[in-house]
Amino acid sequence: MTPRERVERALHGGCADRVPFTIYECMIPQCDVERGMRNRGMCIVNRLPVFRTHRPNVRTTAEVWWEGERRFTRTHYETPVGTLSTLTEDGGFTTWRHELLLKTPDDYAAIRCYLRDEIYTADYAAIAQAQKDAASDMICRTSFGLEPLQELISGGVMKMEQFCEEWIERRDEVLALYAILVENRRKVYPLVAASPAGHANYGGNVTPEIIGPRVFEEYYLPHYHEAAEVMHRHGKLIGCHFDANNRIIADAIARTPLDYIEAFTPAPDTDMTLAEARAAWPGKVLWINFPSSVHVSPDAVVAQKAVDLLNECETPEGLIVGITENMPPERWQDSCRAIMDGLDRHARENPARSR
Numbered sequence: 107m108t109p110r111e112r113v114e115r116a117l118h119g120g121c122a123d124r125v126p127f128t129i130y131e132c133m134i135p136q137c138d139v140e141r142g143m144r145n146r147g148m149c150i151v152n153r154l155p156v157f158r159t160h161r162p163n164v165r166t167t168a169e170v171w172w173e174g175e176r177r178f179t180r181t182h183y184e185t186p187v188g189t190l191s192t193l194t195e196d197g198g199f200t201t202w203r204h205e206l207l208l209k210t211p212d213d214y215a216a217i218r219c220y221l222r223d224e225i226y227t228a229d230y231a232a233i234a235q236a237q238k239d240a241a242s243d244m245i246c247r248t249s250f251g252l253e254p255l256q257e258l259i260s261g262g263v264m265k266m267e268q269f270c271e272e273w274i275e276r277r278d279e280v281l282a283l284y285a286i287l288v289e290n291r292r293k294v295y296p297l298v299a300a301s302p303a304g305h306a307n308y309g310g311n312v313t314p315e316i317i318g319p320r321v322f323e324e325y326y327l328p329h330y331h332e333a334a335e336v337m338h339r340h341g342k343l344i345g346c347h348f349d350a351n352n353r354i355i356a357d358a359i360a361r362t363p364l365d366y367i368e369a370f371t372p373a374p375d376t377d378m379t380l381a382e383a384r385a386a387w388p389g390k391v392l393w394i395n396f397p398s399s400v401h402v403s404p405d406a407v408v409a410q411k412a413v414d415l416l417n418e419c420e421t422p423e424g425l426i427v428g429i430t431e432n433m434p435p436e437r438w439q440d441s442c443r444a445i446m447d448g449l450d451r452h453a454r455e456n457p458a459r460s461r
Contacts, residue, residue: 108242109149188216310347366391412448
């Protein structure tokens with residue numbers, strides 16, 4: 107089977123000649139080592155949008171400056187009821203967000219205006235072309251964006267610490283923004299479902315220690331159900347990027363209609379083992395993130411950890427091993443090859459279970 111065929115089979119609950127190994131399109135450079143791993147079976151996950159966001163009544167301007175080697179951007183958003191701004195710094199592999207939209211309670215009116223102004227239009231050209239051009243070792247994925255409440259926690263509106271304070275002090279204002287975002291997401295569901303993508307992530311990076319089980323059930327679960335109903339009607343799969351300590355919300359996750367749990371990171375990096383996740387979420391595909399802390403270990407340890415992880419499962423059906431976090435630059439080549447060595451060894455040692 108091709109790498110993409112392995113992933114597709116696992117995503118639908120099956121298994122092939124070995125457990126698939128995937129990595130995001132931005133995680134490693136194109137080079138001889140990368141090509142060698144693709145030849146061995148590594149599959150690239152190419153994440154592409156399928157809709158555009160327009161704000162016809164918001165005027166956006168930006169100013170850029172340098173402080174030594176640091177590059178900063180101040181972006182202004184002029185709405186009919188006030189001006190908002192953000193301050194970001196180019197971090198090379200990421201963007202550091204120093205200031206978000208909410209500075210004081212006086213900004214809420216402009217933020218409501220900013221969010222209400224969003225218009226979404228389908229834009230399938232990029233993903234359609236990517237799928238047309240895709241080699242047998244790449245699979246395309248799209249996204250709905252963050253869950254409505256998660257957008258306020260880890261999106262571009264306010265910092266996480268601010269959210270916690272605002273949730274206590276001005277919850278009515280927070281919930282007013284949440285209500286706008288709920289309606290915005292509902293406009294996106296049909297655009298994603300009708301796109302060429304076969305599967306899509308809905309949000310993620312949920313931090314259970316911040317929101318707790320009750321808030322998760324009240325403000326997250328209903329939106330997974332709504333989006334899944336639309337996706338399943340179109341024969342598409344939906345998942346979520348749950349990469350944190352999920353034990354206290356594990357029962358709630360089990361009750362979602364999500365088809366796969368993406369980026370689940372087993373112990374020692376979180377509070378659940380792979381075996382515990384399998385038991386907690388029967389019937390759901392587990393698309394795991396290989397524990398990041400293990401990358402710094404010797405190659406033999408990395409390979410053995412891959413074998414041990416798979417041995418926690420009674421069957422490799424519906425299981426994918428992925429890399430969803432940045433690796434130490436000096437370790438990615440050896441670590442990724444060692445993971446693949448472990449996956450290959452597991453397949454050889456368990457031929458009856460790899461079918």
